[in-house]
Amino acid sequence: MIAILDYGSGNLRSAQRAFETSGHEVVITSDYHVALNADGLVVPGVGAFASCMQGLISVRGDQIVRERIAAKRPTLGICVGMQILFAHGVEHGAHEGVGVWNATVEKLTAPILPHMGWNTVSSATGSVLFSGVEDQSFYFVHSYAVKDSVGAHPTFAEYGEKFLAAVEDGVIAATQFHPEKSGAAGLHLIKNWSNTL
């Protein structure tokens, strides 16, 4: 069973439908135990870093993520749900994230922001997430990103500058883009992730 963590933001129903195409049962939940014990947990996120982090803490999501890592249970962060897994964010002032990875989410340097639309990525060698969709485009909507390399399989994209498009680090993975809005390529990536559960 896959749990999508409901902490007050975003359209969770269409994310649920997208993950259901993998063949797994998918529940939307803010329940601590359901989220902690699900085979896979998805941490979505739409909005600003600080308000998402606040929402996450309100359902003890930071604790859930840390405990799932310790228990070796897969977790996938999406968009701002990826960003808040890092140690720091600078959107509307300096804020602390969950701190799974020690890096800062910074503003992108590009003439036109947000970075909005379909971008190709340079997927990491040995990537499980991008297997079979290495040359595809994915849907991005963001103005902030991490520019450091994180985890064993970092995938980068470029918009104005190089930034981290996805992380695969043991049981925890994250995408800066929205796989649930990335058409057939996104559903393929979701299937790749759900096959690891």
Add this chain to the structure above:
Amino acid sequence: MTLSVRIIPCLDVTDGRVVKGVNFTNLVDAGDPVEMASLYDAEGADELTFLDISASVAGRETTLDVVRKTAEQVFIPLTVGGGIRSVEDVDRLLRAGADKVSINTAAIDRPELIAEIADRFGSQVLVISIDARRARTDSGFEVTTHGGRNSAGLDALAWVERACALGVGEILLNSMDADGTRAGYDIGMIKAVRAVSQVPLIASGGAGTLEDFSAALDAGADALLAASVFHFGVHRIGDVKKYLGAHNYSVRNAHLA
């Protein structure tokens, strides 16, 4: 690694049906919105826009249901506009499955609404839809309301700058002179708006030939919206992408090998 141009079919929905007219009048039935959304997704649309032009509350409820059904089977971004007057309206649409909302008249009436929506949901959900036409204003372009029938008494470029300062994430620029004519996008207007804005710009109104699409990109548009040329089969989305791809614009191939 590049960002592709977005091709966006626009579905004008009233009482659960897609309609299309010329210069916002003479509406004719163009099909079922959920079916058309699926079809455009399969043909490679990069995003979809629903514009709710229902006049009644019942019509708006029907559109909400259309959004819900579409979001459950189409996994590309969905923008919904029409009749949005409050943060609560936005919340309802996002919960129904919209990824972005576009606002128009309500922002002209009360510009603070832009900041209220952006503060609550982030700039990335908010598209400012501007119906503009050529006129004797400072910039030569003015904002209109009621589908281009009335002047809003606003200079279009001044409005673009104000909306950006208040926090919109994207601009949907509709040329009221070109809408539905298939005589080409208003290139001068696209260039003028591009010059005063730093958020993505969607060109709308007037798409006819394949060259029209590339001309709008050259003028500074990041995305291209069209309705009648797609609804009535003048061009398939794949044809537009093939043309643009052949002319060295980056387009998304929606199909897996």
